[in-house]
Amino acid sequence: MEPRLPSELNPALGRYLVLLDKWNRTHALTALPPGARREELLQDAAALLPFLAPLPPGSRVADLGTGMGSPAVVLALARPDLEVFGVDASSKKMAFLRQVALELSIPNLKPLHGRMEDLPALEADWGTAKALGSLDMLLGWWARHGRPGSPFFALKGPDWAEERVPSGWTATPHPYSLPTRGQRVVVALKPDSPGA
Numbered sequence: 001m002e003p004r005l006p007s008e009l010n011p012a013l014g015r016y017l018v019l020l021d022k023w024n025r026t027h028a029l030t031a032l033p034p035g036a037r038r039e040e041l042l043q044d045a046a047a048l049l050p051f052l053a054p055l056p057p058g059s060r061v062a063d064l065g066t067g068m069g070s071p072a073v074v075l076a077l078a079r080p081d082l083e084v085f086g087v088d089a090s091s092k093k094m095a096f097l098r099q100v101a102l103e104l105s106i107p108n109l110k111p112l113h114g115r116m117e118d119l120p121a122l123e124a125d126w127g128t129a130k131a132l133g134s135l136d137m138l139l140g141w142w143a144r145h146g147r148p149g150s151p152f153f154a155l156k157g158p159d160w161a162e163e164r165v166p167s168g169w170t171a172t173p174h175p176y177s178l179p180t181r182g183q184r185v186v187v188a189l190k191p192d193s194p195g196a
C-alpha cells in the first residue's frame, strides 16, 4: 500500500516545495533532487496519518530531528487541531521551517531549535522521527520528551528488523511502499506498562 496525501493539502504542499527550492539555492538544505522531494519528504509522511487518528484535539505531537519539516509539515497541515513541534539542532533548517509556518499560515506548526538532549522536556503525547537514529537512541530521547505511557512511531527502512527493541517496549511493524523509493515501515512503539 502506498501512503496517500489528502488532496486538500495539495496547494499548501506545492507552496512548500517552491519555498524549499528557493531556500535550497542559497542555504543548501538538502541534496535530494527536486523530483524526489514530494515523495520523500511529503508522501512518506502520510504513512503516519492513520496513527494520528486516535489523538484528541489539543494533543501535542513531537517530530524529533525534523530537518526541513519531514514529517512535521504534513502532520500539522492534516491535523490543524494538534500542536506539532518540529525539533532540530540545525539553525538554518529551523529558520526555513519558521518561514514555512509563516508563509503557508500553519499556526500549529512549532519549529523548535536545539539539541534534544538539552531542550526542556516537551511533554508530548505522540512522537515520531524519520532518518534520525537507532530505536535505542530514539526511545532515549523520547524518555525525556514524551509523556509517560505515550507511543512513538519511527519511520524506517526494511532493515529496522536488525535493530534491538529496547526492553520495556513492544514494536509493531506496519510496512508500506513508496512509488519509486522502495519499501518502508512505520514501527509503532508502545511501552509495555502504561506508566513507563
Ligand SMILES: C[S@@+](CC[C@H](N)C(=O)[O-])C[C@H]1O[C@@H](n2cnc3c(N)ncnc32)[C@H](O)[C@@H]1O
Binding pocket: 041, 064, 065, 066, 067, 068, 069, 070, 071, 087, 088, 089, 090, 093, 114, 115, 116, 117, 129, 130, 131, 132
Ligand atoms: C537525516 S536528517 C532527517 C531529517 C528529516 N527527519 C527527514 O527525514 O528529512 C536528521 C536531522 O536530525 C537532526 N539532529 C541530529 N541529532 C540531533 C540532536 N541531538 N538534536 C536535535 N536534532 C538532531 C539533524 O540536524 C538533521 O536535521
